[in-house]
Amino acid sequence: MSLMSTLARLEAVRSGRAQVVATVRHRHVSARPLVFVPLTTAGEAGAPLGALVGTERDAPRLLVVPQPRDRDLRFAFLTELADVVLPYIDSFAADVEPAERTETDPETGKRVKVEVELCADAPQLLVPSRAGIEFVRLLGRSMRFRRTAEQDPETPHPAPPHVPLLGRWLTHFGERARVPGSSLLQALTELLSRHWATGQSNLEDQHLGALLAWIDPPEGTRGAEEALRAELARGADGQLLHPPAGPATDPAFDNRLLAPAIERYDRARTRLAAAEDGLEADDRLGELTAAERDVRALVESRTRPTWDAVWHGLDLLRALPEGAHVADRWTRDRWSFTGHRDRVLAGEPPQPRLDDAVTAANKLATREREQARLDAQEALDDPLVMAGRRLAGEAFAGEVVEVVRAYSESRRPSPRPLVTVRTDDRPHLGERAKVYRSLGGRPQSAEFVEAVEENTGAAHENGADGEDVHGGTGAGAGLLVTVRVLDKMGRGREPEEGSVPEKGDRICFTLFEHEQRGGAKLPDPEDTPWTHGGPPGEAAATTAQRPDAVTEEDVL
Known part of the structure; x- marks a missing residue:
């Protein structure tokens, strides 16, 4: 933590309000972001319980899995999610503009400029907290290798159409989120804590409600008091007034409300399956519908406060002027989006589970270079950031x-x-x-x-x-x-x-350079030396692209 950040946190404790640590906004905020507020099931890693997703503040789409252990219901959830996310991504894929890119001529080996297409804009996915980014990456990994009935008619438990494609895009968003300065997939808590310093720890800043309580507390209150209330205050029913930003849920909610509701749903489904005539089936169907409605209401009650908090945080961020170098970094995101769009359209296989040595080294070098570039550009854009570098003797x-x-x-x-x-x-x-x-x-x-x-x-x-x-x-x-x-x-x-x-x-x-130099050129993947695993052969490539095996968790 820099001296400026430490001073800002001390001042926040003294004043009772978060302190601004940036005079400009250092990340791109889209005019039409896709907000994704997921919930997961306790004890089931990666099993979705529900989500609110959409681009309109007043019209979110609620997705719910009434029984998270049911594979078919999970696939139905992913299909609905694909119906929202993929059209949003496609809306940016067709609008292009001419651009130049430097490539190596395969015949002469010289670097030449070629005319290519660049998407005029790119999608932006926003989640409440850092854990949401990891959930997006986990979803992408679990989906991109699935086979549909159209791809493989003999595959057991085929995935619905478009689910593997959504997995590829979520994987790309998750990988891009690891590049410093990228804005394709962002956590709102990370965005806010970059521009405001609170009087609490970095871990406590991951609670969106507590973070906003420090940044924008009600008139006449102090941030510490409101943050404590956001974290611990419960209503007469024993439930948190400000649910956590997800994707995890509160144990009191799981035990007292969610578990009984899912149990009622299971009983209603069992009774419907055992119905002997049409009249009884109609009654049992009504019970099942009511039980599902109760689960949906519970999921919405946990996600809607976080949904509103995300949009409130976006309002605070948009009030800051954009930094001078933000547009350049967003252009690199547009190149990344355009490149993945072209790979998907060309029918290339999904991203492998494990990168080869050359690809991994390139990714590491890129992230190191982008981190140094981001640090330099933020200092050049913002006098407050430069003040920290001056205090550090840089x-x-x-x-x-x-x-x-x-x-x-x-x-x-x-x-x-x-x-x-x-x-x-x-x-x-x-x-x-x-x-x-x-x-x-x-x-x-x-x-x-x-x-x-x-x-x-x-x-x-x-x-x-x-x-x-x-x-x-x-x-x-x-x-x-x-x-x-x-x-x-x-x-x-x-x-x-x-x-x-x-x-x-x-x-x-x-004392630091403003532009980062590229490192030494790495060999092509097929020229990987034996010390780093040797060239990736056809067998290794086939293994990397093989779909996930069916496990016990996939079958009830």
Whole structure:
């Protein structure tokens, strides 16, 4: 946890209200997101109990599994879910725009630009908490290898149509959620806690009701009191007034309300199956319908408060202006969505259970690169985030007090002006350290020359003292940092206008790079060395794509 976050949490405790830790919104929020509030059955890993899903605040669709141990009812739930999610995804797949992409020419091996289609927008799936993201990934894994009767007429217990396709899309959303900065699948608690700091722990922030109680408490109340009420307050019937954000349910709800309702449903279904004539069957069907209606009402009573809380959180997020680099990250999400759309249309097999060595290494490298890029972009977009980096010694800001013309010592001298900045920060600058500033949206690099304390005149030239420049000599002591500008000044002998800071300008240099470099090129999957499992053969590929075996949990 950074010093800024710690200070913000302490201030939240003192004031009784969550503190803003971002001046802009660092994640994309779609104008038409698909909100998904799932519930799971206690003791049945991945067994859905019900969900509220939809794109309209006032018109959610309620999906319920009256008996979660019944495979047919679970498949009916997944079919209904596919009927909602797949049309939503398809609504973004047809609207495309021309774009350029750099690819390797198979004949020449050179990098060339090709014209391709890019989806103009992409779907966004929102769940209440981090556990909801894991449930989406689990659903995707359990569905994408299922076989339908059309795909394999002899398969036992075939899945309904479109269920495997929904599993592939949910898997893609779940994998994309692991990429830092991605917005295709997001948990609202993660979004809110990124922009507000509360006086409770990160684990407690995963309770959506408690988190919103800190961010937007009722007038005249304190966040801690309202958060405690959101977590523990119960009504006269012993049920929580603010149910957890799911997908887990409250044990008191399971034992006192849900279990008896499901038992009544089972008895009514058994009586209907044992009915001997049409009149008795009509009566038993009425009992079954009433029992199912009771289960649906219970599921809705647990999901509707969370549904309303998700939309309230979205209102709070939309009030923040969007960060400058958010659109760039959303464009990468659009590329990801377009690429998976093309793979599905091309009839490629579903994602394997286990990645080969090259794919796994590429995923890891991508996530590391995107995390570094996200950290840099958030600091460049937001003065509050940059303040945290400055406190950590990773950046410094101040006023330019002197600019000296200088040139490189080469056959064709190039401008290398010396810029001196007065700052109150204490950056960790070593010998000939590189620093960067944003110039017209592009990083301009410079090299550290020396740092001089204003009140003592003690200089640290090129880190000759063997230590980083950090620490101070007293309150109000300023530091004069001199850097040599290295690039982005044009090709002429004199720097282009505006490319070099002028005396009196306020500028900020960072010790971290603004753009991340790509790593070493990995071999193609078929060239995987024996030390990493060797090339994935046909047998391994067939095994990876084989559908899940039928287990005892699939059969009543």
